[in-house]
Amino acid sequence: MLFGAAVGFLNGLFGSGGGTVAVPCLEKNGVEPKKAHAASVALIFVLSIVTAVVYFINGKLDFDGALQYIPYGLIGAVIGALLLRKIPDKLIRKIFGVLIIASAIRMFI
Secondary structure, X not given: OHHHHHHHHHHHHHOOOOHHHHHHHHHHOXXXXXXXXXXXXXXXXXXXXXXXXXXXXXXXXXXXXXXXXXXXXXXXXXXXXXXXXXXXXXXXXXXXXXXXXXXXXXXXX
């Protein structure tokens, strides 16, 4: 329950980011890396809808800003989902770790 609340909190606060908590938590509970990433996407999808509704109600949702990224995001999502099946679990973990570290460095700078 605590991890689920943390994932939802991060998603609500940052508009995303819950996956950075969801994936390690799922893996720690015995879910294999590829399934953890897929489950995280499903979880974040639901949480993102709820977060978007709350942002919309509060007048903070910028549809124009989002629309320019959606087509390319959909293309990237399909490519990433297809590649996930072909990439070894060890490499998935390393890529995820590098992405988290790079994001943290970017935020500090």
